[in-house]
Amino acid sequence: MTRRLIVFIVLAVGLAVVCALAWSLAWETGIDALRRNAAVRGDRTTAALKSTLERYESLPYLVGAHPLVQDVLADPRPEWVAEANRYLEDVNRHARATTTYIIGADGRCIAASNWRGADSFVGSEYRFRPYFIEAARGNVGRFFGIGTISHDPGYYISQPVRRGEKIVGVAVVKLNLEWFPGSDASEPLLVTDDHGVIFLSSVPAWKYRTVRPLPAEIVRSIDQTRQYARQDIAPLPASVERVLPGDADIVRIGSGLRAPRYLETRRALGEPDWHLVTMSPIDPVLDAARNATVMTGFGYVSLCLLGFYWRMRRARVREVLRSRAMLQKAYAMLNDRVAERTADLSQANERLQREVAERTRTEQELRATQDELIQASKLAALGQMAAGITHELNQPLAALRSFSDNTRVFLARGLYDSAHENLEAIGSLTERMGKIVNQLKLFVGRAKPRSQRSPVVRALRNALALLGKRLEGVRVDLTLTDGEAAPVPLDPHGDAPELVAQCDDLRLEQVLINLIGNALDAVAGLPDPRIVIDIQALPATLAISVRDSGPGIPDDVMPRLFEPFFTTKEMGQGLGLGLAISSSIARDCGGALAAHNGPDGGACFVLTLRRTRMGATAATTAGAMAGATAGMGEPKPQDTSSRTSNQEGERT
Template structure:
C-alpha cells in the first residue's frame, strides 16, 4: 500500500498536479500512435505481416525436420551400441557353452571300454560301456552320450535304460556321423529321430592303428538359449549355415528361414532329416524401404533396419548380427526402433514448441511495450483509486479485528469442551474396565461349575470307598481329584480368552482323549442318557491342532447344553446324545479340517434365539441355571485355533452343534 503511494509521488510526465481536477474520460482513451498500434496498420503493412508469418512457418518446418533427423540418427546409434553389447554377451555365452563340451567326445573315444566295445560288442562290453557313458553324461550334464559303430548303428548310449534309448538306432544318414567316419570332427544341429528333441551334436572318430573303428557323439540341449532373453520385445535368434532359425526367443519364429530355401537345400534337409518332421517356411523379414532410409539418413555401421511382416506398418527392428566360427552359425539380435522413433517425434514436438514459444515471447515483448505505453496514460486513474482502496482496507481491518476477538472467545469455549470430553472418556474407560472384570468373574464361575460338581462326586465316592476298604479305587479317585484341581487352576488362568487374547499353546490333541476326559467329568449327569460315538475316520487319525484343556472346555459346554436340552423332554422320551467325528462333507470342503458334531433329541433351538445364540450373557435357561457365557467362550476358543462353531436344528427334533478344527498331520500324530 505504501509502495503504491511512493510511486504516486514520483514526478513523472502526465502526473496530475496538486489541486487539479480528477482525470476525465478523454484522458483514458487508448493510444493512437501508429508505431505501437496493430489495429492502425495500413493494407500493405498487413501484407508484410502475412509474409513474416509464412516465413516463420517455413523456418519451423526446417527446424523440425532437422531435429527429427538428428534425434533419429543419435537414438539409432545408441540403440545399435546397446544391442551390440547384448549380442556380444549372448554370442560369448553360447560359444563358451559349445567350447566346454568340444573335447568331451574325444575324451570318451580314448577310454578302453569304448575300444573293447567296438572291437568285440559282447553283452558284457555293451553293459560296461553303457554304464560308463551314463556316468560321464551325468557328470558333464549333457543331454546324451553314445557310441556308433562304423556301420552307423548305435552300440551303447547313456540313456540305455530308458524307453527311448538311442541303442540300436541307425545314424548313417547324419552328417556328423559321416564327418567323424572320415576322421574329422562333426558338428551338427538337428532334431533327434528317436526322441524328436532338438540338440547340438558333436562327434569324434575313434581311432585305432590309423583307422576309424567307430564314432563317439555328445548331444547338447540348447533350448535354454531361446529363453535367455529377459525381454520378449527384443527377440534373439540363431540361424545355421543354411539360414534356418533353429533357436529363437519367439517360439513362432523357430524353424523359419531368413530367406527362401533353394530346392537343393530343401532336398539336403530332407535327406539328412536335420529338422525332423518340421515344416520349414520363410520368416517375412523385409528390409526397410529406401525412401524411409533417405528421409532419416544412413544407418550406423554393422546394423540393418528391417520389418517383420508383409504390411508396411509392421514392427520395425534394428538387427545386429554376429557370426560364430565352428559351428558356422549367425546370432541375430533385434531391438525395436519404435522407442527411437517415439523419442525423435518427442524431440521434434519439443523443438516445434520451443520455436513457437520463442515466437510467442517475441510477440509478448512487443505487446508488453504497447501495454507499458497504455499504463503511463492510466496511471492517473490508479492514483485516484488508491485513496479509495486505503479506506476500504481500513474498514476491512476493523472487521477482521472484530472477527479475531470472536474467534478467541470460541477457542476458549472449545478448549473447555475438549477438557470435559477427555474427562468423560476417562470415565467411560474406567466403566469398561469394571464391566470386563465382572465378565471375567461370571465366566470363571460358569467354567468351574462342572469341575466342582465332579469334585463333589469323586469326594463322595472316595469316602464310600474308604469305608468299604477299597483303597486302590480311593487312590484313583484322589488322583482324579488332584487332576481336577489342577485343571481348575488352568481354567482360571486361561478363561481370559473371552475378555482379551493371551498366548496360545497349540499342540496335537487326540480327540478321543479329550472326549474321554469330558465324559468322565459329566458322568454324574449322564445317568440314563444314551451317548453314542460315531467315527467316520480311524480314531488314530482324529487329531487336531488345539489346546487340550480348552478343547475339553468346549466339549463340556456342548455336551452339558445337550444334557440340559434333554432334561426339557417329556418324561416318556428317552434322552440320546450322538457325537460324530469325521471330515467336513461337501465338494468344496477343505481336506485339512475335522468336525465334531454333538446332537441331542431335545426340543431344539427356538427360531427367535438362533441369531443371538453365541452372544455373551444370552441364555434360554431359567434364572440361576446359566449365565449365557458358555457358547460365547466356546466360539472364542474355536476361532482362536482357526476353527468355528455353528448350531442348527435337525429334522425329527433336537439341535446339533458342530465344532470345526484344523487337523494335525497324521504322521506326527501317530507318535503321540
C-alpha cells in the same frame, strides 16, 4: 531484415531441440513402461510354470517309495506287473499328470498308467533318455522333450527307486505343458531350454526354433536323445537392433522394414535351467513418441506466437496510461475496502481465539472422560474373567461330586478296584481344576496359549466323561469324516494318533464341554433327544461339529451369539460366557468357532483348529495318557440317593 532472420533461425533450432528432447523422453518412458509390464507378465507366468513343476516334483519319489513298485522292479512277475499298472493308473488319475510309469534297471518300461491304450509305454526302451540316465545315477532327472511313443511334447521328472541300498529302477512322471503361456499372442512369451531351443511359445510358428545357432555337438546330443524328434530345428530369424541394460534388447523378427520389432527381456527360471523370454511390441511406444513430439512442437510454436502477441500487447499499454485517473479513483475505493476487510479479520481473529479456548477446555474434559472409561473397562474385564473361571470350574466340581458319591457306594459294597479308579479320576479332575485356576494369568496378561498338540479323540472322551450323567437318555452319535469321504462311526475309546489339533489339552476340553453342554440344554425335554458329533479331518485342519435336534438358533439371537454375558436362559441358569470363552480360545489357537442352523433343524456349532502331526514318541505318549483316563470314559454306577450337581452350559 537480418535481425528477423536470426530470430527465425534461433526459433527453428529451439524447435528442433525441444522435439528431440520430447522424442527421447517419450521413448525412454515408453520403454520403461514396456519393461515393467513385461516384468509383471514374466512374474505371473514364471510363478504359474514353477508352481506346476514344483507340484509334481515329489510324485516320482512317492511312487518309487511304494513297496509294490519296488517289488515289481526287483522281480517283474506278471501278476505284480498287472497290479502295478493299475496302481500307476490310479495315481496318475488322482494326480492329474499326463503319464506315470516305471523303468527297470535295464532301461525298459515295466509298467505305466497308460497300459490300456494303444500308445502304451510298457515294453519301450528309454536307456538313451537323459532323465533315465540321471535317475539311474541316483539323481533327480528333469527333461523336456517329444515322446518317442505318443509323439506328444512333455516335461519328464524322474527319481531313482531304491530297494535297500540298491537302485532297482526309475520312476517317471510326464507333464503336458501345452497350456503355456495363457496370454495374448500379440505379446509373445517363450521358454527356451539350456541349449537355447524354444520348446514353449505363444506363437506356434516359433516352436522348436533356436534363439542362437547351435554348435554341432549340441545338435548331435539332441539327435541322440531324440529330444525333439521329427522336428527341423532352425534358428529364429531375429536380429538385435539395440542392446539395452538389464538383459533387454530391441529385436526385429524377420527381414525388411515392415518386420515387427519387439522389446525382448529374459529371465532365468532356475531349476530346470530354462529361460523365459517376453516379447513386447514397440509400435505403441513409437506412436506415443511421435504423438508426444508433435504435441511438443505445437506447444513450442504456440509459445512463440504468444510471445509475438505479448510484444504487440505492450504497444497498447500506452493507451492504458490514459486511464490513470480512473485507476487512482479505483485505488482509493480499494483502500476503503481493505480497511473494511481488516476490521472483519480482526473480529474473526477474536472469534477464533474464543473457539481455541473452548476446544482446549473440551479436550481436557475428553481426556478425563477417557481415563474414567479405561478404568471402567479394567473393572469390567476383571469381573468377566472371574465369572469365566467360576463357569469353567462348575463342570469339574459336578464330576467330583459324582465320583465321590460313587466311591462311597463302591467302598460300602467292597468294590475296591472301582473305588481306586474313581479316586484316580478325582485326582485327575483336581489337577485339571488347578490348571483352570492357573490360567488366570493368561486372562490377565492377554497372553496367547502355548503351541501344543492335543489328541482330539482323547479330549472328546474326557468331555463325555464329565458330562456322563447329563448324557443319560440322550442318543450321541460320533462320526469321523476323512476328507470328502462319507462319515464313518468313531469309537471314543479307541486310539486315533493322526487326529491331533494344535491346541492346549485343557482349553480344547473346555470348548467341547461348553458345546456339548449347550446341545444337551437344547434337547432337554424333547421326546427323542439326539446329538451328533462329527470330526472332519482335512490335510491342514480339523473341524469338530456338534449338532443337536433342538429348535435351533433364532435369527435375532444369531448376531449376538458370541457376546460376553449374553444369554437367553433364565436368571441363575447361565452367565452367558460359555460361547464367548470358547470363541476366544479358538482364536487364540489359530482357529475359529462358527454357528448356524442345520438344514433339518437344530443348531450346529463348528470348531475349526489347525491340524498337526504327531511323531512316534508323541503318539505313544498320547496312547499311554488315553489309557490312564480310560476309566473316565463311562460313568460309574452310583447309588440312587446320590445326586449330581447341575452342569452349567451356556447357550443363546
